[in-house]
Amino acid sequence: MPSVSYGKYTIEIPVRVKLFIDGEEVSSSKGRTFTRENPANFEQTIAVVEEASTDDLNRAVDLAREVFDKDKYGWVTNYRQRIRILFKTAEILREEAERIAVTVALENGMPIRQAKAHVMAAAEVFEFYAGLGDKIYGDSIVLSNGNVSLIFKEPVGVVAAVSPWNFPMTQAARKIAPALAAGCTVVWKPASYTPMSAMEIYRALAKAGLPKGVVNVVYGPGATVGNELVRHPKIDYVSFTGETTTGKLIMQQAAAGIKRVGLELGGKNPGIVFDDANIEEAVRSIVFGGLRNTGQACGAISRVLVHESVHDKLVNRLVEVSKSLLIGDPLKDDTDMGPLVSKAQEEKVLGYIDFGKKAGFKVALDGGKLSGGIYDKGYFVSPVIFDDVDPKSRLAQEEIFGPVIAVIPFKTEQEAIEIANNVIYGLTASIFTKDPAKALRVARKLQAGTVWINDAYTQPAEGIWGGYKQSGIGRELGLYGLEEFLEIKQVYVDTTGSLDRPHWRTVMKIDKL
């Protein structure tokens, strides 16, 4: 059997990935499978994945529904149990981080150093929400009439989680960990490009003692499994990260049953470099924030707005640092950038590069499709930097999800803000300046869910994640990420025992009975 190795770890491929239903790894009831190729070597099939049928999906939803509605295993009420399981899951992920990172690197194309940090970050998300598990406080109000209004926070119910491939562990953890901390049950459709990362998470949960049916995992295409899951009448909340138009479709479908939705969608994020910025700090942040994960990140800097007085200095250095990145085998320790995730993604990115050239934009760094050696068998694309890009062009308006940066010069602070905000998205932004007053002034005016000052794309579990405008609705991570999975209930308690109550008397004469 062929295998892939990194250090002491060897993975025999293809890995068989099964559905996870009722605490068991099971095959598709229809016997259907799909395969995942290695993005760094498309001749290799690395996983054979069981594809859920409608029956499998219904069973997964029914089980999650039953556990929730009947409070089986005390899942909904016993938060101490949930806390223990979440802490234990974090511990397992942390202990196994290096081994799991090999899987992430293999199927996602993420460089192994980044993949290790990625698994650790997922562990932190589980740990963070474990810590919140006994801090779901309600509230109480003593009313002016002496009665009491009690506010309870309760789990929203059965959650459909649809997670993406670009950061397969953390993006899933952001949904599953808070949902479980809140006392929800989950039916999860992971991205089809990264089935093994999902398997690592459900195995860690199972090993940590998760009761059967609390989390059920179904694989398959968005058009069938994804679509059926998000519109399933027994689902209470849909948590989706992915393509913007799909998010709109889900929101419209959810309207039929007034399902709650949390949507984390696209971004076209500006990095704004003012004339007083530390240029080296800005460049390193932009390269990290824009090219990490080969630019396949919804929070990536993909537009660099630079003050005209420092434009040349910034662009020259940005080109220099971008060129220095080592692009290659994700399983080599010195690799900075791996391949794109798929042929479709590669074609999309190359299409934008072609578009930029046809549109006549200046090419500051002419990268693109790499060839020769291992590049011939993978989806390797080197960074491209377009300069003097028209802020209204597709390059400056649409999310590319690849290693392509559009540089846009500006003259004034106001102009920078207007360009930054003049897109349909509002996920993240970065500001580079030594002037704290300016940084805060601009941050207040930017339409973005996260604004970094003198940094880019660092995201602690304690923070928040989510967007303005078409970047989505709701927030993940932090305290807000837990609130998404909670309903709020008021219980009004009469403390008077009186049969003559002012609010009755105002409307009806029942006080005279």
Add this chain to the structure above:
Amino acid sequence: MLDIGVEYGDDVKELIKSMKDKYGDIIIILGHGCCSPTEPEIYRSSDFIVGSDYVEVGRIDGVPFYIERSLAESYNGWVLTLKVEPLNGAIDDSFSLDVLEGVRLRLGFKKFKLSIPKELRLDENMIIERSNS
């Protein structure tokens, strides 16, 4: 004023016709953002309310092709070229119905060659549609 062309061949017409036969009223929407390529998505028209946020840039066998109004300006002066590509077993997590046929409607671009004098336009938002067939 928008000059956005749509160009397609018989492969696209055949796909759209077969999908209409199968699903009834359908629409094509240019999807974008995050983890999927910018590509046309095919939905049942009853599943997706387009509203005034979108503009129609063409029709294929009577099926409207919409792009987002706020993005339309960046497409001005370009021809959107559509073709059908087999998935050949490749994974596609889009909710678009063409995936179920084992194909995807793919999008390309080319510069608009035609220039329509202002006085010949039917209205200022006139869209130019062309077909290769």
